[in-house]
Amino acid sequence: MAAPLNISFFASSLVSAYWNGAATYYRGMVRALARLGHRVTFYEPDAYGRQAHRDMEDPDWATVVVYPATEEGVFSSLEAARGSDIVVKASGVGVFDALLEAEVLGLKREGTQVIFWDVDAPATLERIGTDPADPFLPLVPRYDMILTYGGGDPVVRAYRGFGARECVPIYNALDPDTHHPVPPDERLRADLSFLGNRLPDRERRVEEFFLSVAERLPRRSFLLAGSGWEDKSKSENVRYIGHLGTGDHNAFNCSPMAVLNVSRDGMARYGFSPATRVFEAAGAGACMITDLWEGIGEFFEPEREILVAANGEEVAQILERLTPALAAEVGRKARARVRAEHTYAHRAKQFEEIFSAGSAWRNGRLP
Structure with a gap:
């Protein structure tokens, strides 16, 4: 040592x-x-x-x-x-x-x-x-x-x-002792979930990659967590739960069919900036859909370990073709990758x- x-x-x-x-x-x-x-x-x-x-x-x-x-x-x-x-x-x-x-x-x-x-x-x-x-x-x-x-x-x-x-x-x-698979929590069930605080350099992208997708897919369920979104306009199929303590993050990642990552503006422009929650979700075996940014392939293999969307329309297309079985397979591969290379x-x-x-x-x- x-x-x-x-x-x-x-x-x-x-x-x-x-x-x-x-x-x-x-x-x-x-x-x-x-x-x-x-x-x-x-x-x-x-x-x-x-x-x-x-x-x-x-x-x-x-x-x-x-x-x-x-x-x-x-x-x-x-x-x-x-x-x-x-x-x-x-x-x-x-x-x-x-x-x-x-x-x-x-x-x-x-x-x-x-x-x-x-x-x-x-x-x-x-x-x-x-x-x-x-x-x-x-x-x-x-x-x-x-x-x-x-x-x-x-x-x-x-x-x-x-x-x-x-x-x-x-x-x-990833800290494998902190973020890992747990049983799903019925309170946190959804087809697509997003966790992030409302910030000026993130809000527009959340509108594009999450809120607009919920409007496109009224039969799908969406869960939004994080501080500051109380007065944000949302469609009826978006459930907002406010600030979510870290003790609930594993359940948040394990309960929906897929978890969404949305980069902040600057990080998307520079690329090579995977958010902490990408690795945490992978550690829990979640199926992730991420917005497109340069360098994703340095951390996860697109379409095998993570699903990538260039805009809200592509998020909707992914969600429409995604099945629980496919989501589970993507999550399993992401977890194996992150534990092997990114702890x-x-x-x-x-x-x-x-x-x-x-x-x-x-x-x-x-x-």
């Missing part, structure tokens, strides 16, 4: 998935790193009601520090992280992001690397690309490395174009290879 690393992680939340879609990514990565012997302290702000909507207790595989959502809380947490082997500032903490992005660089020293981990790289790159005064722009070259959870070569090229010393995608994945154990080993004591990067020998 590589020498254990002491990692300090500043991000939105490890213990609450409330308005925090990256929660399961953080959990999968941190838990897998802990299994390799690394020590993680996760600093998260008490913000957006997340602590009131916790869906897990503090885990035994990480130290969770919840700090007040104030400047004083930020600075005290930064001081506590001083001396770590690696300090991570993730994108989208939600409060004092600009302050953290600048001040975390003050922790760099001999033996301490500071990295920026972008869990929404397309949005970040489009933001700094259109605003030369964005405060994050001049900071990019000062980070030891940029990690992303998707985007492939297009995101890597873009970050390097902004001066990043290095940029490496560490993709979403957080695979991703943690990648992280370890980059940052372990004997790695070329840690010794300054990467180009």
Whole structure:
């Protein structure tokens, strides 16, 4: 095993998935790193009601520090992280992001690397690309490395174009202990289900790939989960259940005939950005229908392990020809693929290879 690393992680939340879609990514990565012997302290702000909507207790595989959502809380947490082997500032903490992005660089020293981990790289790159005064722009070259959870070569090229010393995608994945098959839940039965919060850069695509399909197929049943869709116009065959805690995600994935993935605008444009829920659904053996984006074949074989639609009309066509038997076969193959190649154990080993004591990067020998 590589020498254990002491990692300090500043991000939105490890213990609450409330308005925090990256929660399961953080959990999968941190838990897998802990299994390799690394020590993680996760600093998260008490913000957006997340602590009131916790869906897990503090885990035994990480130290969770919840700090007040104030400047004083930020600075005290930064001081506590001083001396770590690696300090991570993730994108989208939600409060004092600009302050953290600048001040975390003050922790760099001999033996301490500071990295920026972008869990929404397309949005970040489009933001700094259109605003030369964005405060994050001049900071990019000062980070030891940029990690992303998707985007492939297009995101890597873009970050390097902004001066990043290095940029490496560490993709979403599956934690097999957390996401796995369970018996169907009658409350969550449907022909097609979609789970996602209502966000400006996702709403139009949800209209196209989900809500319009429900209108086309009035005899089919549809289930919508996620925050913010209360006042959205829906046809009568769409049942909306609001925020769904992570404890119900396996049942959500195992109960419908098919589960829909809809990428956010930027991730669809950049490609190579499989959402966390794609791997979670595959781990549960769900039949997935996904919108079309470049790079799908790097993760799943289209038409064998995942069904791909370029627009809402194609989603409707797939749904009309899909049978429970065919859906079960697609889900079985997807589960086998993800368990063999795309678990957080695979991703943690990648992280370890980059940052372990004997790695070329840690010794300054990467180009």
